[in-house]
Amino acid sequence: MALSVTQVANKVQSLQHSYVRRDARMQDVLAVRSGEMERIAPDLFPEGFSKPMVANFIDVVARDLAELLAPLPSFNCSTIKVNNDKEKKKADKRTLIAHNYIYSSSLETQMYYAADWFLSYASMPLIIEPDRKERTVKIRVENPMGSYPEYDRFGRCVSYAKVYNKTLRELIIDYPQYERILTGGEAPEFINYNKQMELIKYQDKDQILLYLPERQNFILEQAENPIGKMLVVVPQ
Numbered sequence: 001m002a003l004s005v006t007q008v009a010n011k012v013q014s015l016q017h018s019y020v021r022r023d024a025r026m027q028d029v030l031a032v033r034s035g036e037m038e039r040i041a042p043d044l045f046p047e048g049f050s051k052p053m054v055a056n057f058i059d060v061v062a063r064d065l066a067e068l069l070a071p072l073p074s075f076n077c078s079t080i081k082v083n084n085d086k087e088k089k090k091a092d093k094r095t096l097i098a099h100n101y102i103y104s105s106s107l108e109t110q111m112y113y114a115a116d117w118f119l120s121y122a123s124m125p126l127i128i129e130p131d132r133k134e135r136t137v138k139i140r141v142e143n144p145m146g147s148y149p150e151y152d153r154f155g156r157c158v159s160y161a162k163v164y165n166k167t168l169r170e171l172i173i174d175y176p177q178y179e180r181i182l183t184g185g186e187a188p189e190f191i192n193y194n195k196q197m198e199l200i201k202y203q204d205k206d207q208i209l210l211y212l213p214e215r216q217n218f219i220l221e222q223a224e225n226p227i228g229k230m231l232v233v234v235p236q
Contacts, residue, residue: 002206002224009217012161012200015148026121026145033059033120066116072108075099104131105139114141118235123147125160128231149234159204160232169193175220182215205230 003011016023028040035056077094081087102108118124123144131138146163168191172179183191199220202209205228210221225231 003204005209005211005217005219005222008202008209009200009211009213011150011159012148012202015150015161019148023145029120030145033062062116062120065119066112069115069119070111072102072111075102101137101139104134104136107139107141110139110141117141117144121145122236123149124235125149125162126233126235128233130226144234147234149232149236151236155236157230157232157234159202160230160234161200161202164199164201165196166199167193168195168197171197171199178218178220181218182212184215203230203232 031037031039075095075098077091077098079087079091114124121144125142125144125147127140127142129138129140130136142162148161148163149157150159152158166174168182171182172193175182182197197212197214199210199212202211204225206225208221208223208225208231209219212218212220
């Protein structure tokens with residue numbers, strides 16, 4: 001049974017609370033690689049020391065390690081009935097299907113920054129989405145910052161929430177039918193269209209939900225999960 005938006009919002013808040021330390025570590029890593037190490041450890045370097053040089057060295061090492069981890073393994077489907085030609089053909093067909101998913105998703109290219117995220121933040125969310133135009137399945141790697149996976153006792157992801165930030169202008173362009181709700185009913189001369197707003201996308205086996213916490217959890221999009229299984233995998 002699908003959760004209500006109130007239940008989802010409460011659940012996401014609980015997940016965010018449990019991930020507070022992880023989020024802080026991610027921000028520290030991002031600051032170091034962005035050359036803002038003094039914000040984390042202001043007394044670490046002596047006066048006149050080249051902080052950008054250290055940040056650049058750390059960033060280069062992280063990218064080099066990611067390039068070593070990025071190449072995909074080979075994908076081959078096999079069968080236990082090795083002497084059965086019919087079963088061999090079925091296995092070969094499954095192998096071709098798997099390779100098509102990888103090729104159409106440009107997964108080899110995505111893995112270079114995905115491996116970087118995994119090494120830096122210890123997380124690499126993989127989103128599985130149907131591509132109705134090409135009638136295939138696409139695998140998309142998502143930035144783990146602002147993501148909140150929930151696992152069962154076997155380490156399987158059972159729900160996933162992702163926080164996005166968009167300007168009010170972008171949201172109105174995407175959802176013009178909700179303009180009055182998005183602006184809060186304010187007069188046009190008082191609206192700040194560059195204001196950053198937080199929206200949350202939640203997924204589980206029952207539904208996919210996009211809502212705005214700043215507008216009393218107003219639902220922008222809601223859909224039943226078409227296959228009744230989690231469409232997100234988060235290696236840990």
